[in-house]
Amino acid sequence: MIARDGEITLGLSQPEVGQGSYTVLPQILADELDADWQRVKVRFVTGRDAYKIAFKNEPPVQKEGASMSTTVLYARLRTAGAQAREVLIRAAADHWKVTADQCRADKGFVVGPQGQRLSYGALAAAAAKLPLAASPPLKQRADFALIGKPLARLDTVAKCTGTAVFGIDVVVPGMLYGAIQSAPSFTGSLTAIRNEAEILKLPGVRAIVRLPAVHVANEEPGSQHPGTAQSPRHNAVCVVADRFWQAKRAAEALDLVFDPGAGGDLSTAKIDGLLQTAMMADKTVTAVETGRPREILQERASSIIERRFTVPHVTHAPLEPVNATASWKDGAVEVWGPIQAVATCQDAIVASLGIKADAIKLNVTFLGGSFGRKIVPDYVVQAVHASKAVGRPVKLIRTREQDLRHGIFRVNAGGRFRAVLDQRGYPLAVQARVVGQSLFGATRKSWLDQTPEGAWDESMVDGIYNQDYRLPNFLVETVDTPLPVPVYFMRSVGSTAAVFFWESFISELAHRAGIDQYIYRRELLADNPLALRVLDAVAEAAQWKSPPTSGMARGISYNCYVGRGGRFRTYVAQVVELEPVGDRLAVKRVFCAVDPGLTVNPNTLTAQIQGGIGFAMTTALLSRITFANGGAEQSNFLDYPLLAIDGMPEIVPIILPSDRPPQGFGEVVLAPLAPAIAQALLLASGRRIDSMPLPAAAFRRPT
Amino acid sequence: MKLSLRINGAARQVEVDGDTPLLWVLREELGLLGTKFGCGAAFCGACTVLMGDVPVRSCSLPVSEVGDGAVTTIEGIAGREAMAVQRAWIAGDVPQCGYCQSGQIMGAIALLKATKRPTDSDIDQAMSGNLCRCATYVRIREAIHAAARDLEGPR
Ligand code: FES
Ligand code: FES
Numbered sequence: 061m062i063a064r065d066g067e068i069t070l071g072l073s074q075p076e077v078g079q080g081s082y083t084v085l086p087q088i089l090a091d092e093l094d095a096d097w098q099r100v101k102v103r104f105v106t107g108r109d110a111y112k113i114a115f116k117n118e119p120p121v122q123k124e125g126a127s128m129s130t131t132v133l134y135a136r137l138r139t140a141g142a143q144a145r146e147v148l149i150r151a152a153a154d155h156w157k158v159t160a161d162q163c164r165a166d167k168g169f170v171v172g173p174q175g176q177r178l179s180y181g182a183l184a185a186a187a188a189k190l191p192l193a194a195s196p197p198l199k200q201r202a203d204f205a206l207i208g209k210p211l212a213r214l215d216t217v218a219k220c221t222g223t224a225v226f227g228i229d230v231v232v233p234g235m236l237y238g239a240i241q242s243a244p245s246f247t248g249s250l251t252a253i254r255n256e257a258e259i260l261k262l263p264g265v266r267a268i269v270r271l272p273a274v275h276v277a278n279e280e281p282g283s284q285h286p287g288t289a290q291s292p293r294h295n296a297v298c299v300v301a302d303r304f305w306q307a308k309r310a311a312e313a314l315d316l317v318f319d320p321g322a323g324g325d326l327s328t329a330k331i332d333g334l335l336q337t338a339m340m341a342d343k344t345v346t347a348v349e350t351g352r353p354r355e356i357l358q359e360r361a362s363s364i365i366e367r368r369f370t371v372p373h374v375t376h377a378p379l380e381p382v383n384a385t386a387s388w389k390d391g392a393v394e395v396w397g398p399i400q401a402v403a404t405c406q407d408a409i410v411a412s413l414g415i416k417a418d419a420i421k422l423n424v425t426f427l428g429g430s431f432g433r434k435i436v437p438d439y440v441v442q443a444v445h446a447s448k449a450v451g452r453p454v455k456l457i458r459t460r461e462q463d464l465r466h467g468i469f470r471v472n473a474g475g476r477f478r479a480v481l482d483q484r485g486y487p488l489a490v491q492a493r494v495v496g497q498s499l500f501g502a503t504r505k506s507w508l509d510q511t512p513e514g515a516w517d518e519s520m521v522d523g524i525y526n527q528d529y530r531l532p533n534f535l536v537e538t539v540d541t542p543l544p545v546p547v548y549f550m551r552s553v554g555s556t557a558a559v560f561f562w563e564s565f566i567s568e569l570a571h572r573a574g575i576d577q578y579i580y581r582r583e584l585l586a587d588n589p590l591a592l593r594v595l596d597a598v599a600e601a602a603q604w605k606s607p608p609t610s611g612m613a614r615g616i617s618y619n620c621y622v623g624r625g626g627r628f629r630t631y632v633a634q635v636v637e638l639e640p641v642g643d644r645l646a647v648k649r650v651f652c653a654v655d656p657g658l659t660v661n662p663n664t665l666t667a668q669i670q671g672g673i674g675f676a677m678t679t680a681l682l683s684r685i686t687f688a689n690g691g692a693e694q695s696n697f698l699d700y701p702l703l704a705i706d707g708m709p710e711i712v713p714i715i716l717p718s719d720r721p722p723q724g725f726g727e728v729v730l731a732p733l734a735p736a737i738a739q740a741l742l743l744a745s746g747r748r749i750d751s752m753p754l755p756a757a758a759f760r761r762p763t
Numbered sequence: 764m765k766l767s768l769r770i771n772g773a774a775r776q777v778e779v780d781g782d783t784p785l786l787w788v789l790r791e792e793l794g795l796l797g798t799k800f801g802c803g804a805a806f807c808g809a810c811t812v813l814m815g816d817v818p819v820r821s822c823s824l825p826v827s828e829v830g831d832g833a834v835t836t837i838e839g840i841a842g843r844e845a846m847a848v849q850r851a852w853i854a855g856d857v858p859q860c861g862y863c864q865s866g867q868i869m870g871a872i873a874l875l876k877a878t879k880r881p882t883d884s885d886i887d888q889a890m891s892g893n894l895c896r897c898a899t900y901v902r903i904r905e906a907i908h909a910a911a912r913d914l915e916g917p918r
Contacts, residue, residue, distance in 0.1 A: 079859070212856050219861030220852045222797020222837035226862060229796040237791075263780055305787045306780065379801050379809060379862045379896045428799070428862030429896045460802040663856055667902070671859050674898020697806035697894060706887035708900035 062144075066168055066181030068095050071105035074129040075400050075427055075434075076215060079726045080664030081129050083213045087661055088134060091206040092141025092199060095180070096168035102214055104424040130660060130722045131628045142196040144187075151187040152178045167205075201658075210663035215426070226428045227398030228457060230385045236266055238298045238446045238456035239307035241314050242466045245690025246292035246544050247321030249273065253297065254315040262313070264306030269298040269449040274412065274438045276468060276546040292323065292546040294438050294466055298446045304457055323544030324690040328372075331687060334541040335370055335474035338495035344537035345516040347509070347525050351533030356489035360480045365572055367565050368476050371557040371752040373469040373497075374683040375692075376550050377700060380428020381463040382439035386446070387453035392419040393444050398427040398434050405437035412441045413448070431551040431675070436468045461695040469685055469692070470550035471497040473520065475561035485573025486583060489533035492565075494520045494558055498540040502547050507624075515540075519554035523731060524562045526622045528591045529584035545687070551672075552730035555621060556679055560752060563617045563735030567742060577616050577739060578604050590655055591620060594633040597714050598653035602635035611761075613638040613645055615739030621728035628723035631655040634673075636709075636736040638744070644759045645744070646707070647677065647737060653714040657723035662715060665725060669713040672729040678703040680734035681753050768829055770795070771839025781827035785819075786810045788826045789836055797837035797865045801894070808893030811866035812836050818873040820892075837865040843914060844875040851910035859897035867893050871907050880911050 061069045070089060076082035082102055090100050145165050152170035153160040155178065162173040169177045201208075218224035243249060253259075256268055273293040297314060301307035357364060384397035392415070399405050402422055409420050427434055443456035458466075473496035482488040498517040500507040508515035516538045518525060525536045570580035578599050585591040595618050599605070608614045614637050621630045633653045638645040650673050659665050682701045686693045694700040738749040747758050764781045767774055770793060777792045784803075789795040789812070801809030803822045810822040813835040840849065848871045858864045867890070874881055874889040881889070886907055895903070 076860075212853075213858070215861065216853055216856050216858055219858035219864050220849055220868065222795075222865045224861050225796075226799075228800060231794070231796075303779070303783070303787065303791055305783045305791075309782075377896060379799075379807065379860070379894065381800070427860060429860040431896075457800070460804070667856070667859060667899070670901045671898045674900055675896070677898070678896075696804055697802050698804070702807075702894045702896055703898060703900075704891040704894060705900040705903060706891045708898065708904075711901055 062180050062184035064181045064184070066096070066179045067099050067101060068180070069101045069103060072102050073105055074133070075104070075424055075430070079668065080213060080661065082215045083211060084130055084661050084664055085133060085137060086214065087206050087211055089137040089141040091204055092138045093145050094165035094167060094205070097206060097211065099168060100214070131623065131724050134722050138198050139196065142198050143192040146193050146196045147187040147190040148180055148183050150190055151183045155186070207660050208658070209661070211661055213664065224426050226380055227385070227396065227425045228380055228383045228428070230396040230425060230455065232385055232387055232396065232453040232455075235385060235453035235455050236300050236302060236450060237304040237307045238300045238443065238454045239304065239311040240271070240296040240298045240442065240456065240458065240462055241311045241316060242294060242296040242462060243318040244465070245318065245320035245324045246326070246546060247323035247690060248318040249295045249321060250297060250316060251319050252317040254317065255313070259299065259310050259314055262306065262310045264302040265299060265310045266302065267300045267450050269300060269446050271296050271298050271442050271445050272412065274441050276436055276438045292544045294546070296442065296466070298442065298456065300446055300450050300454055304455070308459060320690045326544055326690045327688050328686040331472060331543060332370070334543070335472065335495060338539040338541050339368060339474045339476040339493065341539050344493060344539050345511060345514040346535065346537050347516045347518070347521055348534060348536040350531070351489070353489045353491055353533040353535035356480060356533050357478060357491055363480050364478050365481070365569060366476070366478045367568050367748070367750065368474070369561045369564065369750045370474045371472060371560065373472045373545060373547070373685040374550070374679055375464065375467040375469050375685055375700070376431040376433035377464065377467070377702065378427070378429030378431060378433055381458045381460055382434065383455065383457040384440040384443040385453060385455040386440070386443040388444060388447040388451070391415060393447070394421040394423070395440055395444065396423040396425060397440055397443070398430065399424050399437065399440065400427060400430045400432070400434040404435055405440050408437045408441050409444055413444060432549040433468055436548050460697070464694050464696065464700055465692050467692065468546050468548040470556070471499050471547045471554070473554070473557040475558070477561065477565040479565070479569055481569060481573060485575055487531055487569060490531050491535045491537070492521070492524050492562065493537045493539070494524065494561065495539040496520065496541055497543045497545060497547060499547055499549065499554065501540050501542065521558050522553060522555040522622070523559040523619050526620070528588050528620050529566070530587060544690070551675065552727040555619065555731040556676070556734070557752070559619045559731035560734045560738070563619070563732065564738050564749070567615070567735065567739040568748070571742060577743070581616065581618050585618070590631050591618065593716060594618070594631040594653040594655050597716060598633040598635050598651050601653065601712060601714050602637070602651040604635060608637070611640045613740040613744035615736035615743065617732040617736035617739065619732045621724065621731070623724045628657070630657070630723040630725060630728040632728050632732055634732045634736050636733065636740055638737070638740050640761055643761050645741070645761055646759070647709045649710045649712065650733065651712045651714065652729055653716065654729065655716045655718050656725050657718050657720035659715055660722055665715060666713050668725055669729050670711045672727070673711055673733055674703055674708055676730040676733040677707060677709070679730070679752065680737060681707070684753055764827065766826060768826070769831060769833045771835055777826070779826060782825050784822050785812070785824045785826050785829055785834070786821040789821060795836045795838050799862055799865060801863070806894070807863070808866040808870060809863050811869040811893065813869055813873060816873060816876045818870050837868060840868070840872060844910070845872045847910040847913045848872050848875060848906070851906040851913060855902050855906040855909060857899050857902040857906050859899050863893060863895045867895065867903055871903070871910065874907065875910060875914065880915065881907060
């Protein structure tokens with residue numbers, strides 16, 4: 061929208077979770093529009109078809125995820141900007157009675173043949189009446205005024221003054237507060253409240269609401285956990301009170317009896333047992349088979365190199381716990397909250413409340429982190445039910461304990477990798493097997509790849525099935541172990557596990573072959589110039605060819621992050637340096653080379669490299685969710701710690717120029733970190749690491 | 764209970780349950796929403812405010828124990844250190860999601876009030892209770908050093 065005074069407001073369909081969409085997407089449109097960047101404002105919008113994007117094979121919806129916003133919207137935003145510029149120029153030309161090609165745009169003005177100027181604000185009304193050109197000419201790269209510039213983020217000032225409105229900050233007149241207490245088991249249900257009368261007498265308490273079971277992360281009805289009757293759900297009781305503290309205190313004092321349900325015996329021991337069995341199973345689904353891997357491995361059985369790995373479930377833990385404010389009135393509802401996927405949220409409310417989509421109005425705030433968590437709208441549905449029950453607006457906030465225990469988890473995984481090497485020490489035949497709970501199987505069956513042997517889930521083998529290394533005989537297989545654990549996409553999805561397995565195995569092969577880790581990867585990537593470019597860039601920046609300084613341990617890794625449906629390819633290579641701190645080795649420096657396609661904003665891209673590696677440090681070193689009695693055991697940052705500043709390495713970003721359009725970026729730098737650290741420890745001490753989080757003992761200095 | 768508090772230089776009267784943490788009084792009684800809830804148990808620092816010049820976790824401080832301590836929240840920061848920190852934070856484009864940043868800024872102000880030219884290890888020590896899930900730590904560190912340089916400059 062262009063106001064009379066020339067202020068331009070852009071409606072932002074993509075949520076701002078910290079990744080910088082609030083700045084980068086407007087930057088693209090404003091460039092083609094030739095807008096004055098100083099006069100650009102942004103607000104979040106919902107509810108129109110133009111806001112929708114498609115990720116894979118499904119109909120388009122309004123959401124952010126899979127690092128798609130910039131990639132998918134780049135062309136659309138440029139076209140929109142150019143269309144608007146074009147009608148503004150035509151409006152000015154009409155006014156001056158000249159032709160459009162005698163006029164040009166200049167930072168919020170149209171300039172005529174005699175140098176006369178009209179502002180966009182003055183032209184907006186007339187321009188709005190003109191028809192838009194379907195495909196207006198777009199700028200050449202050399203003419204970009206904003207794209208490629210390290211512009212400061214538009215949301216920084218609000219976030220440094222405490223004025224940015226997150227979901228938890230929403231204030232609605234007359235609102236009450238809700239706090240929940242949930243069934244400890246994912247399949248549990250409430251049997252009794254033993255002290256209801258007592259709790260109702262506590263200060264401020266207005267109501268105790270038995271929330272209906274909310275199904276979690278089940279985007280396609282019927283997808284959730286095929287093969288188990290133990291579909292996870294979230295069963296909770298909500299206390300509504302005048303103040304949050306009163307609600308929380310009362311909810312914690314509830315004496316609740318739950319039936320743990322069919323999944324009540326779920327435990328970490330049981331899950332690990334399933335992984336171990338699946339790793340050795342006879343029946344698998346073949347995802348990729350090239351050459352004669354099975355035959356060669358059989359013929360050369362005595363020289364097989366084998367490694368096995370596991371990673372646990374982990375969780376997003378955004379710093380803003382999930383929360384939502386809902387106001388139910390006469391069969392319609394308005395919601396405010398940190399919502400990452402408007403469409404998913406609307407669908408969930410429709411399904412749970414039985415109202416029509418047009419009776420729902422959603423207002424998106426800033427998100428205090430998400431990483432995929434706030435796509436799953438269980439907390440929003442709960443807030444709507446609470447408001448409906450009490451007939452007043454309710455802000456429902458999960459405590460950290462409720463947020464973590466009843467979080468949504470990233471799947472676990474196990475890997476079994478076998479190979480034989482040729483005479484030069486390079487892989488002749490490789491078998492890569494990944495097992496574990498299938499994310500697509502649990503949440504969106506339609507994304508599975510069907511084969512005669514069964515279905516496989518590409519996210520389990522992200523970075524393996526789509527292979528850049530030259531492997532003449534290659535077998536990739538998967539085994540799904542369905543579990544009653546609510547799972548969902550988490551930043552970098554399956555690649556954190558799969559690339560850890562894969563790159564660690566490549567490290568093992570290079571190590572056995574006695575070949576330098578960089579040279580080994582270089583050789584395997586010899587046919588792929590874009591891959592070589594990032595690998596060479598990182599090796600050069602880190603001076604890999606010179607020996608490490610005394611006491612230092614180094615590791616190098618590579619991955620190409622392929623977007624869902626092959627939408628994008630972002631190349632990443634990292635070198636980590638570990639240095640002695642007391643009797644331990646600590647990650648001190650990470651060199652990270654990326655080929656992200658065109659860089660729209662080097663400032664936000666650099667922030668994603670820095671923050672992405674920090675996020676990956678937490679997963680690599682600290683994160684593990686364990687289960688007992690059907691539920692998660694961790695409850696706060698004491699037992700689910702996050703990396704703090706004292707563990708943050710120095711980051712050296714190397715951003716390569718590229719002629720390709722912008723590729724996805726928010727998730728891509730995470731996966732290569734853990735295997736690079738593991739390799740450094742292998743090279744320094746001979747210790748082999750086969751699980752994440754990387755065991756603390758492995759960091760003791762070799763003596 | 765009725766209490767009189769000193770918040771951002773002004774006397775504020777509230778009537779709340781005495782065990783209510785200061786955090787919820789700031790947010791729900793006084794409308795000071797810049798101070799955030801992250802863990803409720805002094806693990807994350809999102810709720811950090813200053814009591815005098817000392818950073819405290821307002822989620823774990825019952826309001827009845829605040830007494831006449833001078834509380835400063837992100838909305839009320841003032842003075843040389845505070846302005847230098849806020850400027851450095853904005854110039855360095857520190858925030859990503861931004862949720863932790865009020866707490867980070869309060870922590871940094873307290874650090875610079877206590878230590879003129881903090882070293883990296885001073886920063887590690889003072890700031891490691893302020894978690895950032897987006898891991899903006901590189902820029903937090905740079906911003907603290909920049910603010911310290913700014914404060915040392917000619918004046
Ligand atoms: S909310 Fe107070 S320290 Fe986390
Ligand atoms: S900026 Fe997101 S938690 Fe710190």
